Amino acid sequence: MTPVSLAMAAVHVPDLRDFTLPELTQWIGKMGEPSYRARQVFRWLWRGWIQDFGEMTDLPRACREALAGQARLTPMSAVKVQSSRDGTRKILLRLSDGEEIEAVLIPEARRLTACISSQVGCAMGCRFCLTATMGLHRNLRPSEIAGQVVALQSALVPEAPITHIVLMGMGEPLANYVATEKTLHILTAKAGLGFSPRRITVSTVGLVPGIRRLARSGLGVNLAVSLSATTDDLRDRLIPINARYPLSELLQACREFPLAPRRRITFEYVLMADVNDSVDDARRLARLLKGIQCKVNLIPLNEAPGLPFHRPSRSRTEAFRKVLERAGHIAPIRESRGQDISAACGMLATAERLLDSPRSAPYTTGCGVEQSGSSLGS
Numbered sequence: 219m220t221p222v223s224l225a226m227a228a229v230h231v232p233d234l235r236d237f238t239l240p241e242l243t244q245w246i247g248k249m250g251e252p253s254y255r256a257r258q259v260f261r262w263l264w265r266g267w268i269q270d271f272g273e274m275t276d277l278p279r280a281c282r283e284a285l286a287g288q289a290r291l292t293p294m295s296a297v298k299v300q301s302s303r304d305g306t307r308k309i310l311l312r313l314s315d316g317e318e319i320e321a322v323l324i325p326e327a328r329r330l331t332a333c334i335s336s337q338v339g340c341a342m343g344c345r346f347c348l349t350a351t352m353g354l355h356r357n358l359r360p361s362e363i364a365g366q367v368v369a370l371q372s373a374l375v376p377e378a379p380i381t382h383i384v385l386m387g388m389g390e391p392l393a394n395y396v397a398t399e400k401t402l403h404i405l406t407a408k409a410g411l412g413f414s415p416r417r418i419t420v421s422t423v424g425l426v427p428g429i430r431r432l433a434r435s436g437l438g439v440n441l442a443v444s445l446s447a448t449t450d451d452l453r454d455r456l457i458p459i460n461a462r463y464p465l466s467e468l469l470q471a472c473r474e475f476p477l478a479p480r481r482r483i484t485f486e487y488v489l490m491a492d493v494n495d496s497v498d499d500a501r502r503l504a505r506l507l508k509g510i511q512c513k514v515n516l517i518p519l520n521e522a523p524g525l526p527f528h529r530p531s532r533s534r535t536e537a538f539r540k541v542l543e544r545a546g547h548i549a550p551i552r553e554s555r556g557q558d559i560s561a562a563c564g565m566l567a568t569a570e571r572l573l574d575s576p577r578s579a580p581y582t583t584g585c586g587v588e589q590s591g592s593s594l595g596s
């Protein structure tokens with residue numbers, strides 16, 4: 219097959235892991251299969267990372283062959299794993315078109331959190347974020363977003379279940395809304411991975427229409443909003459999308475976001491020395507968030523070559539926190555994990571490292587081996 223015809227085939231032959239369970243039920247129904255079949259297939263797709271329809275051993279052979287003829291399972295391969303001194307581990311995954319993404323596994327006392335990406339690169343251009351320097355290569359598909367959880371689980375911690383998922387890796391999930399919402403349906407489906415929505419957090423730079431749509435979806439996942447400035451003037455400069463969705467509109471959408479009892483919106487505030495870390499900033503932040511059921515994660519900037527900002531001193535960070543706490547806000551200081559392996563907040567940027575580091579030998583995991591074109595559905 220030529221690359222062009224292969225691409226055409228990829229467009230027309232669906233990857234079954236891009237389907238939510240209702241979509242799969244409808245698609246399989248059109249093949250003349252009973253609806254319980256969809257549940258059976260969905261379980262195979264998500265409770266392991268099968269490569270081949272032949273592995274669905276409790277399906278009739280004719281059904282497996284029909285699936286193989288009309289659908290595909292796109293491989294995703296782990297090409298590199300890095301471990302941090304603090305126990306955080308980062309996996310580099312290569313997608314079928316050669317693009318690469320990173321996902322991070324963060325062990326804590328009683329949690330095992332998967333931090334996953336929603337896009338290859340990002341278009342938002344936040345001035346303090348390394349992913350932004352890549353620009354946007356492309357959106358990820360639901361199979362590629364949810365697949366990162368399976369990849370982390372099977373490659374890194376087959377023995378202990380991942381307990382929480384945060385969409386805080388590369389990309390802006392609400393700029394890839396449809397795939398993000400499908401992913402959330404896939405992750406929470408009981409027939410598959412069965413995550414409670416309360417254990418999933420979507421982090422956004424503040425795309426107001428996306429926040430409202432997520433609210434209307436009724437999915438019940440947690441919302442995190444990366445605020446990082448208390449005036450439109452400064453936020454416009456740090457986070458360009460603020461010019462489109464200014465603070466007042468953003469905070470209004472947050473006020474209206476439905477929260478279950480005892481749940482809170484998380485506001486992330488990346489602290490940058492002499493930029494947004496003054497006591498006045500802290501007072502303005504406390505005022506802005508008044509009346510919103512929330513907590514503020516204070517994240518001292520992770521510095522990187524090429525980023526024009528610095529992290530504040532510990533004492534300035536503490537002073538900032540005290541102002542918030544005195545105003546009644548919960549405001550923990552979050553040192554992001556995995557700094558020594560560039561797995562920390564804002565540090566995921568595969569294209570950059572492609573240029574300067576030799577790639578280690580491809581390494582196979584339960585999430586997929588490198589395969590030839592045939593698995594692309596030719």
Ligand code: SAH
Binds near residue numbers: 488520564
């Ligand atoms: N686009 C989404 C999710 C990805 S960014 C969002 O903006 O929320 C994940 C988090 O990392 C965001 O809170 C972002 O503000 C933070 N971040 C980005 N660059 C950082 C840096 N250099 N140091 C610390 N945190 C950073």
